[in-house]
Amino acid sequence: MKDLQWWQKTVVYQVYPKSFLDTTGSGQGDIPGITRKLDYLKTLGVGAIWLTPVYSSPMVDNGYDIADYTAIDPSYGTMADMEELIAAAKKRDIRIVMDLVYNHTSDKHAWFIESKSSRDNSKADWYIWRDAKPDGSAPTNWRSIFGGSAWTWCEERQQYYLHTFAAAQPDLNWENPAVRQALYAAANFWLDKGVGGFRIDAIVYIKKPAVFADGEPDSSDGMVNVHSMIANTPGILDFLQEFRREVFDGHDIFTVAEANGVGPEELKDWVGEQGAFDMLFEFSHVNLEFPDGEIWCRGTGWKPELIPELKRSLTASQLATAENGWYPVFFENHDQLRCVRHFFPDDADPQVTAKAIATLLFTLRGTPFIYEGQELGMDNVAWGSIADYDDISSQGQYELALAEGRSESDALRLVHRYSRDNARTPMQWTRGRQAGFTEGQPWLPVHEDYARCCVESEAEDEDSVLSFYRRISRLRREGAAAQVLQQGSYEEVLTEREDVYAFRRRWGGQEVLTVVNFTGKETVYAAELPEEARVIIETQPDSKRGKLRPYEAVCYLGRTARKEGQGQ
Numbered sequence: 372m373k374d375l376q377w378w379q380k381t382v383v384y385q386v387y388p389k390s391f392l393d394t395t396g397s398g399q400g401d402i403p404g405i406t407r408k409l410d411y412l413k414t415l416g417v418g419a420i421w422l423t424p425v426y427s428s429p430m431v432d433n434g435y436d437i438a439d440y441t442a443i444d445p446s447y448g449t450m451a452d453m454e455e456l457i458a459a460a461k462k463r464d465i466r467i468v469m470d471l472v473y474n475h476t477s478d479k480h481a482w483f484i485e486s487k488s489s490r491d492n493s494k495a496d497w498y499i500w501r502d503a504k505p506d507g508s509a510p511t512n513w514r515s516i517f518g519g520s521a522w523t524w525c526e527e528r529q530q531y532y533l534h535t536f537a538a539a540q541p542d543l544n545w546e547n548p549a550v551r552q553a554l555y556a557a558a559n560f561w562l563d564k565g566v567g568g569f570r571i572d573a574i575v576y577i578k579k580p581a582v583f584a585d586g587e588p589d590s591s592d593g594m595v596n597v598h599s600m601i602a603n604t605p606g607i608l609d610f611l612q613e614f615r616r617e618v619f620d621g622h623d624i625f626t627v628a629e630a631n632g633v634g635p636e637e638l639k640d641w642v643g644e645q646g647a648f649d650m651l652f653e654f655s656h657v658n659l660e661f662p663d664g665e666i667w668c669r670g671t672g673w674k675p676e677l678i679p680e681l682k683r684s685l686t687a688s689q690l691a692t693a694e695n696g697w698y699p700v701f702f703e704n705h706d707q708l709r710c711v712r713h714f715f716p717d718d719a720d721p722q723v724t725a726k727a728i729a730t731l732l733f734t735l736r737g738t739p740f741i742y743e744g745q746e747l748g749m750d751n752v753a754w755g756s757i758a759d760y761d762d763i764s765s766q767g768q769y770e771l772a773l774a775e776g777r778s779e780s781d782a783l784r785l786v787h788r789y790s791r792d793n794a795r796t797p798m799q800w801t802r803g804r805q806a807g808f809t810e811g812q813p814w815l816p817v818h819e820d821y822a823r824c825c826v827e828s829e830a831e832d833e834d835s836v837l838s839f840y841r842r843i844s845r846l847r848r849e850g851a852a853a854q855v856l857q858q859g860s861y862e863e864v865l866t867e868r869e870d871v872y873a874f875r876r877r878w879g880g881q882e883v884l885t886v887v888n889f890t891g892k893e894t895v896y897a898a899e900l901p902e903e904a905r906v907i908i909e910t911q912p913d914s915k916r917g918k919l920r921p922y923e924a925v926c927y928l929g930r931t932a933r934k935e936g937q938g939q
Contacts, residue, residue, distance in 0.1 A: 378568065378625035378649070379697055380857055381418025382844055383468070383740045387705050388425050388447055389433060390797045391743060393809035400797075400808070402448040406456045411826065413463050415746060416844035419625075420460065421468040421570050423705055425453070429479050431539040432763055433795075435572065436477035440557035457565045466567020468625075473554050474573045475540040482553075483541050487525050487532070497550050498541045499533040500525075501583060512585045513601075514594035518767025521597045535576045535597050537763055545577045545610055555617040568624040571648070575630050578607035589664060592774055596664050602632040608640060611647035625649045627699050631658075635687035642696030650699040650738065656684035657707055667785040668772035673716060675869070678889045681714065682863065682872050689736055689861040689874075698737030702728050703745045708793045712751045715922065719891060721748050723922045725836045726910035727887050730924035733843045734876065734885045736861045741840070744798055747824050748836035752796055753787040754816070761815060765790040799825035843908050852907050852928045855883045864898050871919065873898050875931075882931035883907070888919035895919075901929030 392404030402425060412420065424434035427442040434444070443450050457467050476483055486494040501510040501522070509522035510531055515538075522531040523538040533542045543550050558569065579601050586595030611628075619626050627650040633641060634655060641651045659677045660670045671677070692698045702710040710728045711721035725748030732739045754760065757769045765786045772782035792815060799821040801807030806821035822828065829835035847856045859876035864884075871894060873886040882901035888894055895918050904927040906914060914925040 375857060376625070376649075377623075378419060378466075379738055380848065381738065382416045382848075383419045383421055383699070383738060384412055384415065384417040385421045385423070385704060385740060385742045387423050387743050387795055389423075389814060390795050390808075392798065392800065393811065393813075396809060396811040397446070398809050398811040399446060399814045401446070402443070402452040402456050406452075406459050409460055409463055409465060412465065414841055415741065416841075416848050417465060417741075419466045419468050419567055421627075421740070422470060424470045424472060429477055429539065431477070432537055433761075435472050436475075436479075436537065436540045437472050438477040438479045439481075440554075441560045454564065461565065466624075467565075468568040468570055469561050469566050470572055471554075471558060471569050472572040473543070474535060474576045475542045478539045478541055487527050490528055490530070496547055497544055499544050499579065500528060500530045501533070502530055511583050511600070512588065512594045513597040514590075514592065515597055515767075517764050518771055520594070533579075535573070535601070542576070542579075546579075551610065551613065552617075555614065558618045562618070562622055562624070566624070569619075569626050571626065571628040573631075574611070574628045575602045575607070575632050578604040578610060580604050590666065590771065590775065592771070596666070598632060599664065603630075603637075608647060611641075615647050619648075627652060635684075635691040638688070638691040639695055642692065644695065646696060650697050652699055652701065652704075653688065655688070656681055657702070657713065659684065666771065667768040667789045668775050668777050668782070670785065670789065672788065673712075673714060675890065678872070679869050681889075682866070685731075685735065685872075686861075686863045686874075689863075692737070693861065698735070699740050700732055700735045700737040701740040701742070702732060703742035703794060704740075705742070705794050706791050707742075708789055709749055709751050710745065711748055712788070712793075714889070716891065719922055721750050722836055723910065724748075726839045727889075727922050727924040729836070729840055729843055730885060730887060730908065730910060730926065731872070733847045734856055734883060734926055735874075736859065736876065739844075739847070742794065744794075744796075746837055746840040747799060747826065747829055749796075749799065749818065749824060750820060751787065751793040752790075752816070752818055757783060757786060759816075760786060760790055760792050762791040762795070765792060801825055801827040839910070846908055852881075852883055852926075854878055855881050855928070859883065865896060868896065870894055871896050875901075877931050880930055882929055884927045884929075885924070886919060886926075887924040888922055891921045893918065893920055900927055901931055904929035 389399045391400040393400050394403045425447040426437045427439040427444045428434045428436050443453050460467050482494050482497050485492050486497045509520050513521040515521040516536050524531055534540050535542055586600050589595050626648045628648045629652045631654045633653050642648050659680050711724045715724045769782045769786055796815050797808035797813045797817050799806040802822045805813055806817045806825055829837035855876050855878040859878035862875045865871055865873040870890045871888055876883040907926050907928045909925045911923050
């Protein structure tokens with residue numbers, strides 16, 4: 372095996388800047404707030420910070436509707452603030468990773484304003500335009516990710532434009548070489564600023580089918596989810612390989628793509644030495660509640676029957692990147708519910724389950740990605756009305772649930788579980804006013820549990836989730852188990868068990884065994900421990916060999932019975 376790159380050995384922390392730290396009293400976070408907390412992030416072993424978009428934006432989708440790829444939105448600060456963050460992070464050996472949103476722009480982007488002005492301007496084909504059907508209706512029956520038609524009528528051109536997401540996010544036409552070159556130039560602008568990599572948003576949608584046709588309706592609205600019609604269209608990898616050549620190659624950075632719908636069996640074409648990216652977020656393990664597509668009113672909720680599916684999904688991803696590529700290990704992001712609710716029943720103690728997930732995060736093979744607040748065990752919220760929710764997808768899914776015959780209370784219950792706002796409430800720093808996030812009125816309410824679940828409180832408690840994250844992060848990057856956890860092979864054991872997830876990591880004659888109980892019941896297990904095994908991390912004190920308490924996780928380090936080659 373080749374020597375690991377810096378980004379394979381470090382921890383990545385995702386910051387949602389709007390909710391991280393407000394230094395001005397505006398009620399929303401800003402770039403100087405991130406700079407101010409770099410030393411805190413260093414205590415978690417963070418070597419890279421992924422920022423969700425801070426570019427100029429009307430904020431219809433909280434920055435994922437970009438109006439200028441090379442400008443900072445004034446609500447976040449200035450370009451000088453951004454340059455200071457990059458420099459201050461570098462002094463602490465932390466790289467700043469930018470979010471590239473290249474499937475679409477804002478409808479306020481200068482490119483779109485020109486494109487929609489006529490059918491014969493210089494950017495007329497920079498977006499995807501189609502004539503109406505003979506009856507004047509939309510070109511296809513595709514439903515956008517956020518609900519409603521994926522097509523919006525433009526009076527100026529007397530045509531419809533396609534938007535995979537909101538109407539304010541028109542899709543770019545990647546078939547046009549000039550569009551691709553403009554996007555590559557924007558990415559290279561940030562490389563010149565000294566950023567350490569890119570997360571690439573919604574990349575599976577950039578290639579559209581040659582023929583736009585209606586799909587089989589999947590709901591009573593007569594529409595079909597656009598994802599099923601355009602995601603991962605053949606030919607997309609040609610675009611992505613060009614992207615790699617024009618931007619990524621020759622730079623000491625890492626790239627990680629969001630690729631919902633790309634399965635483990637396809638990873639070999641997307642990552643690795645011949646792939647387009649270094650890593651790829653695939654969502655099989657976080658989409659288990661949506662076997663037929665992400666329609667919230669058809670979600671199954673978490674149930675014990677999903678535990679074996681979770682195990683299979685994680686193992687498939689581990690094996691798919693065992694010899695080629697690298698896996699970004701994650702259980703939360705800005706689009707997901709909090710992991711303490713995602714993978715456990717509602718009556719489970721989040722302070723206990725948060726540590727169980729952390730154990731997986733740091734002992735699976737790959738680079739751990741921590742999402743803002745995950746290291747505190749932050750929980751979902753449950754606000755009283757759909758009007759309380761800012762998330763555009765929550766509003767669309769709520770309306771779809773009503774159209775499907777659900778009651779208002781039932782539709783709101785679904786929003787409570789699946790809303791993206793669960794992950795977007797302000798970061799909880801102190802026990803003081805507004806959790807130390809702002810001196811003003813926060814853009815989203817602070818979670819009511821902030822006095823207990825905050826950095827100030829948890830830093831004082833050796834048994835807290837935060838303290839556990841700091842310990843297990845140190846375990847992965849230094850000490851006796853570090854090489855095993857960074858480079859070791861992966862083998863699932865106890866595959867027949869429907870309650871326990873267990874796996875071995877082996878390297879250089881050493882072995883780490885991780886066992887996690889995903890249920891609220893005590894259980895026994897018969898996994899063979901490594902020779903001279905000792906506990907190196909446990910989520911509950913005084914763990915017993917061969918036994919697990921509810922939601923308990925434990926890791927053992929010892930010698931493996933057979934000498935592993937250095938490629939294992």
